[in-house]
Amino acid sequence: MSEKSGSEGRIQWSRFFKKLSPYMIQKGLLYLRHYGLKEFWIRLHERFEPEEIPYGPWYEAYAPDQTVLDKQRKKKFVYAPLISVVVPAYRTPQLFLKQMIDSLIAQTYENWELCIANGSPEEESMRKTLEEYSSKDSRIRWMDLNENKGIAENTNAAFSMAKGEFVGLLDHDDLLSPNTLYEIVNALNEHEQADAVYTDEDKVTAELDEHFQPHLKPDFNIDLLRSNNYICHFFVVRRQLVEEVGGFRREFDGAQDYDFIFRCVEKAREVVHVPEILYHWRTHKASTADNPASKMYAFEAGRRAIEAHLERTGVKGTVSHTADLGFYRVKYPVQGHPLxxxxxxxxxxxxxxxxxxxxxxxxxxxxxxxxxxxxxxxxxxxxxxxxxxxxxxxxxxxxxxxxxxxxxxxxxxxxxxxxxxxxxxxxxxxxxxxxxxxxxxxxxxxxxxxxxxxxxxxxxxxxxxxxxxxxxxxxxxxxxxxxxxxxxxxxxxxxxxxxxxxxxxxxxxxxxxxxxxxxxxxxxxxxxxxxxxxxxxxxxxxxxxxxxxxxxxxxxxxxxxxxxxxxxxxxxxxxxxxxxxxxxxxxxxxxGDPNYNKNLSLTKWNYSLRPIPGMSGKNDEKD
Missing domain, CATH: 3.90.550.10 (Spore Coat Polysaccharide Biosynthesis Protein SpsA; Chain A)
Known part of the structure; x- marks a missing residue:
């Protein structure tokens, strides 16, 4: 790489001021207190450096159009399993709940069921919304829980409702792309031994007016998984495997999905990655997507999840937090005294x-x-x-x-x-x-x-x-x-x-x-x-x-x-x-390199987006 412009970093102040709000200022002060001035300044540069290809316009060009979606709806798969999408819901804002359910109804693959475990039955607006949707579509099922038992037990209750051969995990305020389940089933047809499938994801604003921070993942990467829960969303696993590993464990609340993913991939015959952005993680004040520094208990649970994984697999290692919360270091001791x-x-x-x-x-x-x-x-x-x-x-x-x-x-x-x-x-x-x-x-x-x-x-x-x-x-x-x-x-x-x-x-x-x-x-x-x-x-x-x-x-x-x-x-x-x-x-x-991602550039060295053919003002990359 002959130029430094792609990596040296500078703040794009227009993006910074666009994001500025009282909440963001409060969040920034929390980060400043945690990291100190020097590390905070470095992270601010990384967060708001100019995007060589802005993700918003890129995503608009990337998302499948109606012609593609209509073609997917006509597809007849040889193997068409029922996919149970499980959702632990708790005090979900009515608009968020509706938008989540609507994202399922819009799926181009139709053999799915939505299993919602409602941990806040006293919420009338939730009950009304759930009754309305379930009366119109038999694929939408829900149950009231006697009490809110926490994210792990609420999810297990949703698991118990599932009838599908595969189960997917969806948060109550997030969204799936209309082609999500289609792409999952397409991967299952190509990989008969697959017991677990995961996709790429991004974040969306509470108002759904902006997509940002795409997470473009590699294929299964055990060392990366021990460094960070990079699999996260959207994770789909064979129901038989869920039953075998025992669902979520409440002692890992805060990182219950991380612990669950480890236990699943340890036993899976094959873990398949679908390199498409199919899950949209909504950020708002109550969301962990946008407020990591405030949930130290979750990061500590993540560290314990890695330790438990190492112990189950017979691997010696010491797990510690890095300066970037949610990212970990495993130090492997030297065994013996080889030359x-x-x-x-x-x-x-x-x-x-x-x-x-x-x-x-x-x-x-x-x-x-x-x-x-x-x-x-x-x-x-x-x-x-x-x-x-x-x-x-x-x-x-x-x-x-x-x-x-x-x-x-x-x-x-x-x-x-x-x-x-x-x-x-x-x-x-x-x-x-x-x-x-x-x-x-x-x-x-x-x-x-x-x-x-x-x-x-x-x-x-x-x-x-x-x-x-x-x-x-x-x-x-x-x-x-x-x-x-x-x-x-x-x-x-x-x-x-x-x-x-x-x-x-x-x-x-x-x-x-x-x-x-x-x-x-x-x-x-x-x-x-x-x-x-x-x-x-x-x-x-x-x-x-x-x-x-x-x-x-x-x-x-x-x-x-x-x-x-x-x-x-x-x-x-x-x-x-x-x-x-x-x-x-x-x-x-x-x-393509399985440890990279097809949507990343082959001409830049800094994990920039790969231009989409036809994007205005950009040079398309050649294969």
Whole structure:
């Protein structure tokens, strides 16, 4: 990314003043008290930075028109299950209740039932509305509860009403798009093993006059789920599974859906993501969608939900809150004392290598490691004198690569000479910032399902160089959040939370040796470009997760040491590597990165919206 305009952040004051109200001022003061002035200012920039593509007009172009909806109504599915939409209702404003029910009546898929558990039977306006709608449409059913038992027990009462094969969770003041259930059933027809389905969502104002803050999600991502309840709305699950896991648990009130989702996905044969914005979360004074800082009990319940999930799945980890409430960190302890082999290719660059090794020495608390320097055709006397100096360190081993430069072959050669159970590929032009960086990476990498771990890399000016890779960005693959100030957390805090990615850079990447071997090592046809992306994709194909861990930070001097692709031979080599990736990974390039979202840009690095063809004044992106 050559420009910083997409990531550096500035306040769009017109949006700020449009949102300003006494309630918003009160909310802002709560946030200021919680975060402090510096962190509050950073978050204010992130919340009100200019949208490269404004979401309001984008959503208008995105939403299906009447022609599409009419076509959906005529669709005859091979598999057409009854979907029970369950709603725990409590003192729901009459207008909100009507609008919620109307959003069900407008569904293009008609085999549904609405099951409303009314926790406020004394509310006459609610009773009147429920009686009116249920008398006109037999699919709308409701029951009065003797008392308000809280969100968990009220939802369980609604669950008990459900007759459908699948059950969907809807809040009493929210809305579904008219095509929501159609898209869910379409996904169920394509995925016979699916036990759970979730969709993308956005927020709407109380008056429904503005859609904002779209949450465009990846496919199922266990590390992201342990960092935040990203699944949230709209969540549809097989009723048999609801009965098996036991519904909601009142001890997790405030995060009862988070706990429930964990228990469902732990047992689901397949969890399917529908990458369409099908749920609209209404924001108003009483809504958690718009007032997170006031509900600390809910965030504490979320932390306990993650702990319970880890305990059920036999995973050791310590869960803590991050500065961004509702987002969590799981720290995985190192198990045992395995040897880690740090492999560093090097050519000349004595001072660069010295800085790298010194930062490792100062910041590495985990003590069982070796460093393998793969000497690659150096020519200066200075570097060979330095090699003699460091040879006294029993942890450092120097091996010599005497063929032409090939990053993949050099690292494969390093692995052959490594003794470690874990391999850490490291560029010579990085310096470690984080104390216990090695232990942090190792704790994540030791998990049975993890094959590779990457980290957050910063330029010397404290802007981001790498926060995970997305396949398809810039044509083949690209780093996320390039040039964004390091103190910022980015779209939905994705620069700063643990999550699974399709690839990470090998400038600092740890792999299990067994995963490296199963993936077949680095592809030596990729001498310079995309070899790390290719290796990560091979590891993913072999069944391993690739994890981005932002809690490890290093400086990367890439701009200093990387030469330009400016001569004919380099250009031809680069074109060959592009063709290799296109021919070998056409599936993910064509279908999209499962850890990204089809509605996000492939030309921007900051999770911007992808322009919709035909939007006025915008350049359409090409596939």
């Amino acid at each position: 880690v082999s740090i492999i560093i290719p090097n050519k000349d660059e004595k001072e660069t290598l010295e800085n790298c090794l010194e930062s490792i020495r100062k910041n590495t608390l985990y003590d069982n490691y070796e460093i393998i320097i793969v000497e690659n055709n150096s020519t200066t006397d200075e570097i060979f004198e330095y090699y003699k100096k460091i040879s006294a360190d029993p942890r450092i081993h120097l091996i010599c690569w005497k063929k032409e430069f090939n990053y993949s072959a050099i690292n494969n050669f390093g692995v052959k000479n490594a003794r470690g159970e874990y391999l850490l590929f490291l560029n010579n032009d990085v310096t470690v910032i984080t104390e216990d960086w090695l232990g942090e990476m190792l704790g994540v990498c030791q998990r049975r399902e993890v094959g590779a771990v990457g980290v957050k890399l910063l330029y010397p000016d404290n802007t981001i160089q790498h926060a995970g890779c997305v396949v398809g960005i810039g044509g083949i693959a690209g780093h996320m959040f390039v040039d964004m100030p390091a103190e910022r957390t980015g779209y939905l805090h994705k620069a700063s939370i643990l999550q699974d990615m399709s690839a990470v850079t090998a400038a600092c990447m740890m792999m299990k040796r067994s995963a490296f071997d199963k993936a077949g090592g680095f592809t030596e046809q990729l001498a310079v470009a995309f070899n790390d992306v290719d290796l990560c994709l091979k590891a993913g194909k072999a069944g391993y997760l690739v994890v981005y861990d932002p809690y490890v930070k290093l400086y990367h001097m890439e701009s200093k040491t990387r030469g330009a692709e400016d001569d004919d031979a380099k250009i031809r080599r680069f074109q060959r590597e592009i063709e290799y990736m296109r021919s070998n990974w056409i599936g993910i390039l064509k279908n």
